[in-house]
Amino acid sequence: MSAGISFVGAGPGATDLITVRGARRIGEADVVLWTPAIVEAGWVRENTRPGAELIDMARHGDDEIVEVYRRAVRDKLRVARLHAGDPATWPGLRAQLDICARVGLPAEVIAGVSPASAAAVSMGVSLLEPGFADSVISAGQETAGMPDLAQIKEYAQFGTTMAVLVPAARAAELADALRSGGFDDETPIVAAYKVSWPDEIVVRTTIGELVATVKQHRLWRHTLFLIGGAVRAGRARAVAGEPARRPESVVRWSRTRSKSSWRAESKRTVVETPAPEPERVTVTAVAEPEQKPAPAKAAAASTATKSVTAQTTPAKKTPAKPAPVKAAAKQPVKAATPAKTAAKTPTKKTTRTQPQRGRRTGS
Known part of the structure; x- marks a missing residue:
């Protein structure tokens, strides 16, 4: 068996999310570098071959890990180093590959499930x-x-x-x-x-x-x-071609971005409230009938009553000026005096019959 190291993506933590290839490399390794924060210790012990050396990286420094690489080259050992999630998101991956190339240890990287x-x-x-x-x-x-x-x-x-x-x-x-x-x-x-x-x-x-x-x-x-x-919470588009559902409240971006990116738009319902109408004051002027109206005024008396409308603003109300007396009521009613009223009422004369007296006759 030739020496080598496998950087295995252990996924988010569940042992059944480790890929089949990654689990195989762990089972074949002579040395397994890991930490309990990556994979449960019980699973590692059960799935490594008998006699495999388990090294907790949390208790060893970087220089000690490099010495393990050198020992693997010298003793032709297979090493499996577990990494949480996917090694592709590990910033130190390139540096580790450079170290392996420097000490002469062949390396491979096995992808894992991203957290x-x-x-x-x-x-x-x-x-x-x-x-x-x-x-x-x-x-x-x-x-x-x-x-x-x-x-x-x-x-x-x-x-x-x-x-x-x-x-x-x-x-x-x-x-x-x-x-x-x-x-x-x-x-x-x-x-x-x-x-x-x-x-x-x-x-x-x-x-x-x-x-x-x-x-x-x-x-x-x-x-x-x-x-x-x-x-976000909620279901996705139910029908193909239906517009994407956007959040109820998101920000609007000022910088230029791709049209397909998550564009912040506020979904607001604007209800236009009509402005309150100004108060209207109606003043009706009724002219008292004159005893003997002139011909011109008599003609005006037959016209309809005019209403004068004054608009006032809510801030400052100005009293409406009464309109000049120009028109009288459409049908002015004259108050009748009792004497005249009684005169108009026909009276019925009653005739009283006097009883006739008997005539005396002389004897």
């Missing part, structure tokens, strides 16, 4: 979706700690899906950086801690509720945060 992918599918969402996100930006690593906040702010200005791995204890700083980059408080977030492990915590929240959610679930260690419109 971001595992967290997304566990919530039933996708990281890419037309109309919401056309790319994914990854920031932060287990060994790097909190990424540069200025960098997070710069990434947020693209408005696409972001996968940020940071200590949950610094969630407030992350939220401030995202707001500074253009995201608003209603932007959806998926917080995933130890995704695919038996004690995983995967919850939905928003930038505005991020700090409260982290405290509620008592998260403080490294947690993966998926940010953007693609990880």
Whole structure:
């Protein structure tokens, strides 16, 4: 057997998410480099060959790991080094390959399942979706700690899906950086801690509720945060060709970006309220009938009563000026005196018949 090393992507943590090729390399290795934070110790012991040497990288420095590489070349040993998630997202991969080439140890890289992918599918969402996100930006690593906040702010200005791995204890700083980059408080977030492990915590929240959610679930260690419109709750397009559903409230970006990227648009319903009409004051002037109206005034008396309308503003009301007395009521009614009224009423004369007296006759 020739010497060599395999950098195996161990996935997000669940042992059944390790690829078949990766599990085979682990079972064939003479030396296995790993940490309990990557894969459960029980599974590693059960799936390595008898007599294999297990080295916890958390208890050894970089120089000691390089000595293991040299010993593998000298003793023709097969080495398997486990890496959380996918080695393609490991910033130190190129440096490790250079070291192996320098000491003469052949190396291969076996891909693994990304924690971001595992967290997304566990919530039933996708990281890419037309109309919401056309790319994914990854920031932060287990060994790097909190990424540069200025960098997070710069990434947020693209408005696409972001996968940020940071200590949950610094969630407030992350939220401030995202707001500074253009995201608003209603932007959806998926917080995933130890995704695919038996004690995983995967919850939905928003930038505005991020700090409260982290405290509620008592998260403080490294947690993966998926940010953007693609990880929103709700179903996708039901019919092909149907317009993409956008979040109810998202920011509008000022920088020029691709039309297919997650463009921030606020979905607002504007209800136009008509301005209140000014108050109207109607003054009706009725002229008292004259005893002997002139011919001109008599003609005006037969016309309809005119209404004078004055408009007043709500701020300052001015009393309406009464219109000049020009017209009388359409049919003015004259008050009749009792004497005249009685005279008009016909009276019925009654005749009283006097009884006739008998005549006396003389005897």
